[in-house]
Amino acid sequence: MIRRLLLFLSNRRWLRPLITRYPFSRSFAWRFIAGETSDTALAAVAALRRKGVASTLDLLGESVSDERAARRSAEDYLALLDEIHARGLESHVSLKLTQMGLDLDEAVCRANLVAILERAREYGVFVRIDMEGSAHTQRTLYMFTDLRREYEGCGVVVQSYLYRTAQDVEDLIAVGARVRLCKGAYLEPEDRAYQNKGDVDASYKRLTERLLDDGVYPAIATHDPAMIAHARAYVQAHDIPLDRFEFQMLYGIRRDLQESLAAEGYNVRCYIPFGAEWYPYFMRRLAERPANLMFVLRNLMREGRRI
Numbered sequence: 001m002i003r004r005l006l007l008f009l010s011n012r013r014w015l016r017p018l019i020t021r022y023p024f025s026r027s028f029a030w031r032f033i034a035g036e037t038s039d040t041a042l043a044a045v046a047a048l049r050r051k052g053v054a055s056t057l058d059l060l061g062e063s064v065s066d067e068r069a070a071r072r073s074a075e076d077y078l079a080l081l082d083e084i085h086a087r088g089l090e091s092h093v094s095l096k097l098t099q100m101g102l103d104l105d106e107a108v109c110r111a112n113l114v115a116i117l118e119r120a121r122e123y124g125v126f127v128r129i130d131m132e133g134s135a136h137t138q139r140t141l142y143m144f145t146d147l148r149r150e151y152e153g154c155g156v157v158v159q160s161y162l163y164r165t166a167q168d169v170e171d172l173i174a175v176g177a178r179v180r181l182c183k184g185a186y187l188e189p190e191d192r193a194y195q196n197k198g199d200v201d202a203s204y205k206r207l208t209e210r211l212l213d214d215g216v217y218p219a220i221a222t223h224d225p226a227m228i229a230h231a232r233a234y235v236q237a238h239d240i241p242l243d244r245f246e247f248q249m250l251y252g253i254r255r256d257l258q259e260s261l262a263a264e265g266y267n268v269r270c271y272i273p274f275g276a277e278w279y280p281y282f283m284r285r286l287a288e289r290p291a292n293l294m295f296v297l298r299n300l301m302r303e304g305r306r307i
C-alpha cells in the first residue's frame with residue numbers, strides 16, 4: 001500500500017517543492033544522492049575507486065517537458081563525459097530516454113542519444129540505458145538494439161517484475177547485448193508485472209541464471225542478500241569466472257556489502273546519482289523501504305513545527 005502510494009506521488013510535480021524545500025529531506029536525500037553538482041559526484045567516484053568499487057554516474061532527470069530541456073540534458077551529459085575524461089577517471093554513465101525526449105519526439109531522443117554515444121565512444125566510456133515504466137519498455141529496447149549495432153559500448157536494463165522480461169532476455173542474449181538485471185522500481189499493473197515479492201524474486205533468480213550462462217558480462221543489480229547468495233552459489237557450482245559478470249548497487253545502500261564483495265574479488269559497481277532533479281529518484285528509494293519513510297516523516301514533522 002505505502003509503496004504504491006509513494007510511487008504514485010513520485011510522478012506528482014506539485015509535491016516536489018513541498019518535499020525538496022525541507023532541510024531535513026535534503027540532508028536525508030544526500031544519503032542516496034551524491035549532491036547536486038558533478039564535483040561532488042566525481043569525488044564520490046574517486047572515493048569508491050579507492051575501496052575497489054567501480055561507478056556509473058547518473059545525472060538525474062526524467063520525463064522532460066520540452067525539446068529544449070531534452071537538449072540541455074544531453075549537453076549536460078556531454079559535459080559530464082568531458083569531465084570524466086579530463087580528470088582521467090574511470091566511470092560508466094547511466095541515463096534515461098525520457099530525459100532525452102522519448103515522450104516528446106523519438107527523433108529528438110535518438111539525436112540526443114547519438115550525440116552522447118559518439119562522445120562516449122571517443123573517450124571509451126560505457127553508456128547504460130536505464131529502464132523506466134512499462135509504457136517505455138518496448139521503445140527503449142527498440143532504440144537500444146538499433147543503436148547498439150553502431151555503438152557497441154552501451155547496454156540496457158531489464159526488470160524481473162515484468163512478465164515480458166524472460167523473452168526480452170532471450171532476445172538480448174541472442175544479439176550479445178550487455179544487460180543489467182534489476183527487480184524494477186515503478187508502479188506496474190497486474191496484467192504486466194508480478195505483484196508479490198516471492199514471484200519477483202523467483203523471476204530474478206531465473207533471469208540471473210540465464211544471463212550468467214549465456215549473457216555478455218551481465219550486471220546483477222540488487223541489494224537483496226538472497227539474490228546475491230543465489231548468484232554466488234550459481235557461479236561457484238558452474239565454474240563461472242568472477243570476471244564474467246559484476247554486481248551493482250545504488251549509492252548509499254549497503255555500502256558494507258559493496259565493499260566486502262569487492263574485497264572478496266567480485267567486480268562491484270556503484271550507481272551514483274547526482275543533480276538537482278532528485279525528487280522522483282528519492283521517492284522511489286523511500287518506496288523500497290518503509291523504514292526510510294518513517295524516518296523522513298518523523299523528522300519532517302519536527303521541522304514542520306519549527307518552520
Ligand SMILES: Cc1cc2nc3c(=O)[nH]c(=O)nc-3n(C[C@H](O)[C@H](O)[C@H](O)COP(=O)(O)OP(=O)(O)OC[C@H]3O[C@@H](n4cnc5c(N)ncnc54)[C@H](O)[C@@H]3O)c2cc1C
Nearest residue numbers: 130131182183184185221222223224248249250271285288
Ligand atoms: C545499480 C542499480 C541500477 C538500477 N537501475 C534500475 C533501472 O534502470 N530501472 C528500474 O526500474 N530499477 C532500477 N533499479 C532499482 C531496482 O529495480 C530496485 O527497485 C532496487 O534495487 C531495490 O531492489 P533490491 O533488488 O535491492 O531488492 P529489495 O527486495 O527491494 O531489497 C532488498 C534489501 O535491500 C535493501 N534496500 C533496498 N532498497 C533500499 C532502500 N531504498 N533503502 C535502504 N535499503 C534498501 C534492504 O536491506 C532490503 O531489505 C536499479 C538498482 C540498482 C542496484
